[in-house]
Amino acid sequence: MLDRDVLLREIGLSPIWRSRETTTAATASQTSVQHANAESPEPLNTAQADAPNTPPLVTTASPTAESDADRAARIATLSWAALTADIAACRACKLCETRTHTVPGVGNTSPEWMVIGEGPGEQEDKQGEPFVGRAGQLLDQMLAAAGKSRKESVYIANVVKCRPPGNRDPQTDEISACAPYLERQIALAQPKLLLALGKFAGQTLLSTDATVAAMRASPGERSGIPVVVTYHPAYLLRSPLEKAKAWCDLVAAKRLSESRAE
Numbered sequence: 662m663l664d665r666d667v668l669l670r671e672i673g674l675s676p677i678w679r680s681r682e683t684t685t686a687a688t689a690s691q692t693s694v695q696h697a698n699a700e701s702p703e704p705l706n707t708a709q710a711d712a713p714n715t716p717p718l719v720t721t722a723s724p725t726a727e728s729d730a731d732r733a734a735r736i737a738t739l740s741w742a743a744l745t746a747d748i749a750a751c752r753a754c755k756l757c758e759t760r761t762h763t764v765p766g767v768g769n770t771s772p773e774w775m776v777i778g779e780g781p782g783e784q785e786d787k788q789g790e791p792f793v794g795r796a797g798q799l800l801d802q803m804l805a806a807a808g809k810s811r812k813e814s815v816y817i818a819n820v821v822k823c824r825p826p827g828n829r830d831p832q833t834d835e836i837s838a839c840a841p842y843l844e845r846q847i848a849l850a851q852p853k854l855l856l857a858l859g860k861f862a863g864q865t866l867l868s869t870d871a872t873v874a875a876m877r878a879s880p881g882e883r884s885g886i887p888v889v890v891t892y893h894p895a896y897l898l899r900s901p902l903e904k905a906k907a908w909c910d911l912v913a914a915k916r917l918s919e920s921r922a923e
């Protein structure tokens with residue numbers, strides 16, 4: 662029987678993600694990412710306007726607050742900068758009470774791909790940037806294998822912009838309160854492809870309660886933009902053999918986005 666490392670090597674997924682046809686390109690891309698880390702300015706981090714929280718005087722929206730519909734309509738008109746400021750000041754759900762920083766998103770604001778995760782974890786909450794922990798390192802490797810990077814061709818955001826305490830799942834009311842922000846980010850970014858990482862991103866983008874397996878099997882669309890659902894990198898860290906399936910999803914995503922570029 663094949664041992665796991667041998668199997669992963671055989672399918673080109675160890676020690677790092679590599680496309681057989683694009684090994685050289687992927688390696689060059691990784692090198693340039695590392696180089697850029699050392700010498701280039703940071704990518705636009707739309708969290709920069711944010712500041713650590715002070716204890717709330719009012720914990721949730723006041724009775725005079727705008728209606729959900731008015732709020733969504735107002736958010737739908739915001740620029741990137743105004744959106745970042747609005748997110749930093751947001752008190753639309755209870756996650757504002759426990760966050761350190763809001764985590765709006767990072768990367769190229771006119772991206773080829775927009776990657777959507779679930780919500781900030783501990784490190785992201787501390788730094789105000791999405792996917793900076795171990796799952797983020799794997800995500801960067803996955804993107805590099807597909808010839809993409811958060812510095813150049815990808816914008817990364819989450820379904821909820823504040824950390825759910827203890828990394829619990831985001832709740833329905835929290836996802837709904839944050840939905841106008843995600844909607845506006847997609848409208849401003851106009852990516853060729855939306856890559857949804859895991860159940861919450863897939864279900865939110867595709868407005869479904871289907872499983873990841875079902876969503877992977879039938880790519881959908883959101884606002885006319887193709888949506889490919891794949892496994893969340895945190896899940897892939899726990900279940901590395903699933904990387905082969907995620908790799909197939911990335912190949913499908915690349916094909917779809919390239920066909921839209923033609």
Ligand code: URA
Binds near residue numbers: 785797895
């Ligand atoms: N997991 C996510 O879904 N998003 C992050 O930003 C970090 C980890």
